[in-house]
Amino acid sequence: MDKLIITGGTSLNGEVAISGAKNAALPILCASLLTAEPLHLINLPHLNDISTMLRLLAQMGVGVTLDGPAGLVLDGGGLNNPLAPYDLVKTMRASILVLGPLVARCGEARVSLPGGCAIGARPVDQHIKGLQAMGAEVTVEAGYVHAKAKRLKGARICTDMVTVTGTENLMMAAVLADGETIIENAAREPEVVDLANCLVSMGAQISGAGTDVIRIRGVERLSGANHRIMPDRIETGTYLCAAAATGGDVRLTQTSAAYLDAVVDKLMDAGCEITTERDAIRLKAPQRLKAVSLRTAPYPAFPTDMQAQFMAINAVADGVSTIRETIFENRFMHANELQRLGADIQIEGSNAIVRGVSHLEGATVMATDLRASASLVIAGLVAQGETTIDRIYHLDRGYERIEEKLSKLGAKVRRAH
Numbered sequence: 001m002d003k004l005i006i007t008g009g010t011s012l013n014g015e016v017a018i019s020g021a022k023n024a025a026l027p028i029l030c031a032s033l034l035t036a037e038p039l040h041l042i043n044l045p046h047l048n049d050i051s052t053m054l055r056l057l058a059q060m061g062v063g064v065t066l067d068g069p070a071g072l073v074l075d076g077g078g079l080n081n082p083l084a085p086y087d088l089v090k091t092m093r094a095s096i097l098v099l100g101p102l103v104a105r106c107g108e109a110r111v112s113l114p115g116g117c118a119i120g121a122r123p124v125d126q127h128i129k130g131l132q133a134m135g136a137e138v139t140v141e142a143g144y145v146h147a148k149a150k151r152l153k154g155a156r157i158c159t160d161m162v163t164v165t166g167t168e169n170l171m172m173a174a175v176l177a178d179g180e181t182i183i184e185n186a187a188r189e190p191e192v193v194d195l196a197n198c199l200v201s202m203g204a205q206i207s208g209a210g211t212d213v214i215r216i217r218g219v220e221r222l223s224g225a226n227h228r229i230m231p232d233r234i235e236t237g238t239y240l241c242a243a244a245a246t247g248g249d250v251r252l253t254q255t256s257a258a259y260l261d262a263v264v265d266k267l268m269d270a271g272c273e274i275t276t277e278r279d280a281i282r283l284k285a286p287q288r289l290k291a292v293s294l295r296t297a298p299y300p301a302f303p304t305d306m307q308a309q310f311m312a313i314n315a316v317a318d319g320v321s322t323i324r325e326t327i328f329e330n331r332f333m334h335a336n337e338l339q340r341l342g343a344d345i346q347i348e349g350s351n352a353i354v355r356g357v358s359h360l361e362g363a364t365v366m367a368t369d370l371r372a373s374a375s376l377v378i379a380g381l382v383a384q385g386e387t388t389i390d391r392i393y394h395l396d397r398g399y400e401r402i403e404e405k406l407s408k409l410g411a412k413v414r415r416a417h
């Protein structure tokens with residue numbers, strides 16, 4: 001298994017380009033199932049999760065043609081197998097996003113239950129409840145969700161909690177339904193809006209995306225379209241945190257601060273100077289950061305996907321901070337690994353109390369999930385001496401060419417096999 005070896009102590013300086021958003025690209029790739037015409041996407045990130053989704057779509061009969069370094073043409077015309085098998089779904093939970101589009105386009109779907117993952121049980125009951133409200137017959141047997149519907153009917157759905165992929169799945173199910181669907185308590189994440197924009201360019205009738213009430217009026221069919229994937233706001237936030245922790249000065253291009261207000265606010269509270277341009281953001285770090293408490297919550301509040309990275313910052317900041325995780329029940333696994341590097345962190349239920357220390361010492365640590373891995377990279381960049389991070393396949397799921405981008409900013413990092 002690959003590992004990253006980082007020699008800490010150098011600050012990050014310079015400029016690097018941000019890739020397309022993984023969590024926008026994944027549902028938008030599934031939108032190709034909704035039409036028999038070609039869907040042309042650009043600004044796709046080169047990530048393992050994207051490759052897994054493309055394998056999943058191809059085995060259903062979707063044509064996948066590369067079109068330039070970050071472009072693809074997806075052709076749903078050949079869709080002939082509405083099945084998402086366990087061996088693919090178990091490696092990437094977001095595979096559940098094919099469920100809604102398959103029922104909408106083919107009238108049936110068999111999708112393996114994604115099962116839990118390191119950060120939590122991750123049930124999909126809201127996805128199923130919403131499809132049933134739209135008239136689908138849904139059974140769960142032998143680890144698969146079987147859903148059938150001659151044609152879905154518009155319905156009013158209020159999810160029990162804010163669910164990002166739940167909102168996305170139901171929105172894609174509704175675009176070809178008979179009548180109007182209203183999704184209340186909808187997720188407001190920018191990736192939901194990017195998906196809605198792509199669906200509208202394909203001929204869908206959607207209003208309210210980005211608010212907690214989304215209205216979808218079903219149409220008979222969708223056409224192909226061209227769509228550019230939005231920038232990855234979590235990759236952006238991760239590099240901002242790395243620059244902040246190492247006392248650096250970086251400028252990130254092909255991105256924007258537009259969707260990162262909560263993270264930018266916390267970085268400024270920590271003492272960073274942040275300037276924003278139309279499609280770039282620059283951060284200059286102070287000599288030493290101030291500890292900053294935070295609480296994760298659905299957008300536009302502080303994103304759970306940035307919690308681990310901020311814990312790494314607080315581990316070496318001046319003062320004591322409390323991090324409260326309200327979305328997932330087991331998203332503090334990076335804490336144990338940060339403690340191996342010398343961090344002073346106490347976990348009390350869904351709270352982590354972090355006492356900033358003057359420095360961290362390099363050690364061998366293990367990645368447990370995608371964003372925990374990013375947290376360990378940030379800590380390794382700061383720690384004195386050498387840090388080895390094992391199981392970085394987690395990292396490769398969500399960060400494109402991370403050692404190349406970090407090296408460009410002056411980090412001493414290399415991949416070992």
Ligand code: EPZ
Nearest residue numbers: 023094122123124125126127162163164165305327328370
């Ligand atoms: C999406 O996951 C993201 N993944 C996650 O990013 C992100 O952490 C999460 O949203 C929260 O922002 C993608 O977009 C591919 P949820 P998702 O449904 O949709 C519970 C990353 O690092 N819930 O919004 O699976 C659930 O257990 C990943 O890139 C139910 O109980 O998250 C959780 O506690 C990690 N039943 C909460 O809701 C359901 O049917 C929010 O989950 C659905 C969700």
